[in-house]
Amino acid sequence: MGACAFCSRTIGGQLAARRSMRTHVNRMERKLRVVVARRALPLLVPGYRQYVEWLHSTRSRSRERIFTRYFRSNHWGDESSLSGEGSNLEQTAALRTALPSVLNELHVRSLLDAPCGDYHWMVHVDLRLDRYIGGDIVHDLVHHLQVSYGRNGIEFMHLDISKDPLPQVDAILCRDGLVHFSFRQMDATVRNFKRSGAVYLLTTTFPDTKMNRDIITGDWRRLNPCAPPLNWPEPLMLINERCTQANSKFADKSLGVWKLASLPSG
Numbered sequence: 158m159g160a161c162a163f164c165s166r167t168i169g170g171q172l173a174a175r176r177s178m179r180t181h182v183n184r185m186e187r188k189l190r191v192v193v194a195r196r197a198l199p200l201l202v203p204g205y206r207q208y209v210e211w212l213h214s215t216r217s218r219s220r221e222r223i224f225t226r227y228f229r230s231n232h233w234g235d236e237s238s239l240s241g242e243g244s245n246l247e248q249t250a251a252l253r254t255a256l257p258s259v260l261n262e263l264h265v266r267s268l269l270d271a272p273c274g275d276y277h278w279m280v281h282v283d284l285r286l287d288r289y290i291g292g293d294i295v296h297d298l299v300h301h302l303q304v305s306y307g308r309n310g311i312e313f314m315h316l317d318i319s320k321d322p323l324p325q326v327d328a329i330l331c332r333d334g335l336v337h338f339s340f341r342q343m344d345a346t347v348r349n350f351k352r353s354g355a356v357y358l359l360t361t362t363f364p365d366t367k368m369n370r371d372i373i374t375g376d377w378r379r380l381n382p383c384a385p386p387l388n389w390p391e392p393l394m395l396i397n398e399r400c401t402q403a404n405s406k407f408a409d410k411s412l413g414v415w416k417l418a419s420l421p422s423g
């Protein structure tokens with residue numbers, strides 16, 4: 158290939174440079190169009206905001222349908238807990254012992270346990286709090302828990318943790334919850350947790366997992382929020398649950414404690 162008369166580049170080199178510049182400009186144009194559309198749409202199209210809200214509520218209803226089906230069909234197949242094997246008394250023994258002293262150490266007086274699932278193991282924990290609120294997306298389950306266990310200082314609420322206003326508490330316990338969420342829903346949930354004004358988040362982590370994969374909400378995967386692409390800071394505390402499920406394949410399963418303000422989302 159010959160060299161250009163005006164610069165030292167080969168003709169092929171010049172063409173490649175022009176092509177890459179064109180691709181770059183096209184990409185910038187596309188990005189600009191998306192930004193303008195996002196900003197302008199709510200102003201130009203009447204009802205756009207209502208449409209987005211409707212879309213969110215539809216998604217929330219479909220999430221509720223999925224987990225209600227799981228609850229009614231005992232999808233996770235444990236004999237004692239409708240929330241799955243990870244929520245039976247054997248798998249929660251270490252956590253049930255550790256949780257009261259961890260909350261005490263953090264000076265937590267009020268706790269939102271969401272999702273609370275069927276409250277199967279939590280009913281055995283001597284929490285000694287001023288206020289315990291269990292929250293779950295399955296309406297029938299929450300109603301049953303409120304009738305069976307609700308009393309002064311203990312209540313149950315029907316809520317979607319990724320979008321509904323949450324009660325203001327010192328800490329949120331989200332055990333075996335985010336592991337079922339897509340990255341997108343996880344992000345919305347952490348933003349909602351932050352909005353609630355809670356100081357601490359206690360949530361499930363598998364610290365040996367090196368990379369997180371995205372899933373469809375309702376499925377399950379091992380989640381280590383400190384690994385890419387989530388990259389949370391290291392937890393303040395880590396409580397190993399001594400999980401023996403699947404021949405101890407998940408022996409690293411733990412509950413991590415983070416300050417919500419330190420989390421990247423939002």
Ligand SMILES: C[S@@+](CC[C@H](N)C(=O)[O-])C[C@H]1O[C@@H](n2cnc3c(N)ncnc32)[C@H](O)[C@@H]1O
Pocket residue numbers: 220224225240241243244271272273274275276292293294295316317318319331332333334337
């Ligand atoms: C595997 S269970 C864990 C329950 C409990 N944390 C435990 O340790 O036993 C998962 C629960 O998450 C609830 N859930 C799923 N999506 C939710 C959402 N967006 N908001 C509130 N609860 C949700 C399900 O109904 C189910 O009860």
